[in-house]
Amino acid sequence: MSTKIEIKDLNVGFHSDGQTKQVLHQVSLIVPENKKIGIIGESGSGKTQTVLSILGLISGEPGVISGKIKYRDNFILDTSANSKKQWKRIYGEKTQLLRGHEISIIFQDAKASLIPYRTIEEQAIETWKDLNGNQSRLEIIENARSLLEEMNLSDPERVLRSYPNQLSGGESQRAYIMLALLGSPSLLIADEPTSSLDRENADNLLNIIKKLCSDKKISLLLISHDLRDVIEHTDQIYVLFDGHVLEQFSPKNRTPTHPYTKFLMSMVDGELIKELKADPDSDNSVTNLVQNGNMNEKYACPYYKFCSLSRTLSTKEQQKCKNEKPSLEMFSDNNKSACWHDK
Amino acid sequence: MLKVTDLKKAFKNKDGTKVEILKKLNIEIKKGEILGIIGESGCGKTTFLRTVLRLEEADSGSVLYNGVDLMKISKNEIRNKIRRNLRYVYQHPEASLNPGVTVGKSLLNTCKLFHTNELEKKVADSLELVGLPFEYKSSFPHELSGGEKRRAVLARALITEPQMIFADEPFSGLDKILQARLIQSFLRIQKQRELTYILVSHDQSIINNISDRIFRLQNGILQQIKS
Numbered sequence: 288m289s290t291k292i293e294i295k296d297l298n299v300g301f302h303s304d305g306q307t308k309q310v311l312h313q314v315s316l317i318v319p320e321n322k323k324i325g326i327i328g329e330s331g332s333g334k335t336q337t338v339l340s341i342l343g344l345i346s347g348e349p350g351v352i353s354g355k356i357k358y359r360d361n362f363i364l365d366t367s368a369n370s371k372k373q374w375k376r377i378y379g380e381k382t383q384l385l386r387g388h389e390i391s392i393i394f395q396d397a398k399a400s401l402i403p404y405r406t407i408e409e410q411a412i413e414t415w416k417d418l419n420g421n422q423s424r425l426e427i428i429e430n431a432r433s434l435l436e437e438m439n440l441s442d443p444e445r446v447l448r449s450y451p452n453q454l455s456g457g458e459s460q461r462a463y464i465m466l467a468l469l470g471s472p473s474l475l476i477a478d479e480p481t482s483s484l485d486r487e488n489a490d491n492l493l494n495i496i497k498k499l500c501s502d503k504k505i506s507l508l509l510i511s512h513d514l515r516d517v518i519e520h521t522d523q524i525y526v527l528f529d530g531h532v533l534e535q536f537s538p539k540n541r542t543p544t545h546p547y548t549k550f551l552m553s554m555v556d557g558e559l560i561k562e563l564k565a566d567p568d569s570d571n572s573v574t575n576l577v578q579n580g581n582m583n584e585k586y587a588c589p590y591y592k593f594c595s596l597s598r599t600l601s602t603k604e605q606q607k608c609k610n611e612k613p614s615l616e617m618f619s620d621n622n623k624s625a626c627w628h629d630k
Numbered sequence: 631m632l633k634v635t636d637l638k639k640a641f642k643n644k645d646g647t648k649v650e651i652l653k654k655l656n657i658e659i660k661k662g663e664i665l666g667i668i669g670e671s672g673c674g675k676t677t678f679l680r681t682v683l684r685l686e687e688a689d690s691g692s693v694l695y696n697g698v699d700l701m702k703i704s705k706n707e708i709r710n711k712i713r714r715n716l717r718y719v720y721q722h723p724e725a726s727l728n729p730g731v732t733v734g735k736s737l738l739n740t741c742k743l744f745h746t747n748e749l750e751k752k753v754a755d756s757l758e759l760v761g762l763p764f765e766y767k768s769s770f771p772h773e774l775s776g777g778e779k780r781r782a783v784l785a786r787a788l789i790t791e792p793q794m795i796f797a798d799e800p801f802s803g804l805d806k807i808l809q810a811r812l813i814q815s816f817l818r819i820q821k822q823r824e825l826t827y828i829l830v831s832h833d834q835s836i837i838n839n840i841s842d843r844i845f846r847l848q849n850g851i852l853q854q855i856k857s
Binding site: 329330331485486512550551554555556557559560561563564567568593 | 805806807809810813814817818820821832834835836838839840
């Protein structure tokens with residue numbers, strides 16, 4: 288299968304308090320054509336930085352430190368090829384060409400992303416102008432109308448004539464998605480589109496996004512902090528923790544094995560809370576939540592401090608967690624979990 | 631332990647129209663129980679907690695706590711006899727901790743309000759109970775992480791050795807690792823002290839699994855959805 292986006296060994300960092308704080312560590316990720324990929328992680332795990340790097344929108348210094356990003360067969364970022372000045376220039380130029388045309392992004396809050404003093408129709412036309420499109424006004428409006436119709440809106444004309452404050456939450460979300468899809472992108476990035484929604488509305492919205500992507504052959508990169516979103520709606524999931532990819536798995540083919548992913552699963556299905564409720568002092572591999580080692584210490588495995596599996600290991604095995612970093616590449620294709628001991 | 635009968639509360643809109651937030655609300659809470667309350671935002675969950683505790687005056691109804699009607703006694707009696715037993719944990723720990731006062735001092739002040747003795751020991755016990763290291767008594771709120779602040783307000787609620795804790799969204803805004811630990815602390819303390827909890831949350835997966843009974847607050851009425 289051909290690849291749409293490939294990120295390889297990406298390192299990103301920012302200056303803070305006179306030091307460089309790295310926020311992404313050797314992140315690698317592949318979005319194949321017409322597939323739906325999920326990124327899951329808590330706040331601060333580097334989800335948004337990962338997708339912003341695809342769009343060349345990382346601001347701050349030093350930003351991208353090293354790594355490669357390929358769009359189809361083209362390198363849009365390759366820090367090994369040229370001098371820093373050169374690769375930065377190429378990265379900026381190439382991502383600018385992709386934004387809006389080939390790759391679109393939608394953020395969390397639809398209402399906040401729409402311009403409050405322009406009707407949806409005016410915003411559609413403006414978006415199209417920004418993309419230097421050559422369609423007529425009527426064609427753009429027709430295009431916008433049919434997109435809204437495809438999202439099960441019964442009265443798309445009214446939505447087009449409305450200002451954002453006249454729309455319901457669901458309508459503004461659909462209008463926002465419509466604007467993102469006007470340029471016919473081939474990759475849609477959705478950055479926590481469901482974070483303010485309850486379960487039912489979240490599933491509805493994701494079903495709409497999924498259907499549009501399938502119909503129009505758009506690849507989807509869905510970011511979420513809720514494991515349920517990505518398990519139900521994507522083909523392949525990357526689990527990010529503190530800027531590291533800890534596990535990559537396909538929800539249809541494999542249950543995750545990494546202690547962190549397992550912990551997240553147990554929080555989602557409530558197993559952990561059930562066990563704690565039965566016995567708050569129970570001490571098995573999931574319920575043991577005590578912290579390992581020193582909080583200020585850096586260990587080779589980024590999850591070591593919180594890992595409940597590591598407490599069941601021998602001292603020698605724990606030494607390995609502390610001193611040798613496990614990475615996905617070390618393990619075979621069908622078991623991509625960055626853990627020494629979950630096999 | 632606590633019996634709420636026909637509790638009513640309405641607020642006035644800017645244009646003078648009345649909005650009934652709580653209409654004839656009835657509920658009975660048993661000792662040692664964890665009661666979960668869910669509902670859409672704006673449905674009156676917080677108002678319910680505040681009205682029961684008389685942080686907000688109800689329009690009518692009664693709240694019997696160990697035989698005493700909280701709606702009928704004076705504010706002074708509430709302050710002196712009731713507050714230490716029924717504690718409220720606010721939704722926003724940032725807003726409820728005084729930024730200029732250390733955690734230890736904040737706990738001490740609460741103790742003093744209720745004239746308890748062995749103050750220092752109480753502070754140490756309370757911090758230990760919620761899993762905060764003793765050194766944290768000299769920390770200011772801004773030096774704590776989100777999860778630690780939540781623990782600090784819980785410690786402050788526990789320091790008077792209450793019988794009931796009313797907690798408004800105690801687990802929100804935390805990442806999953808901190809959430810799990812805080813839930814463990816809540817449950818440990820409950821077991822040790824036979825506490826009764828009323829928890830308000832919009833996180834269904836937590837509420838479903840932590841609560842003994844769950845009620846939904848909708849249109850001003852509580853409806854039981856899990857027993």
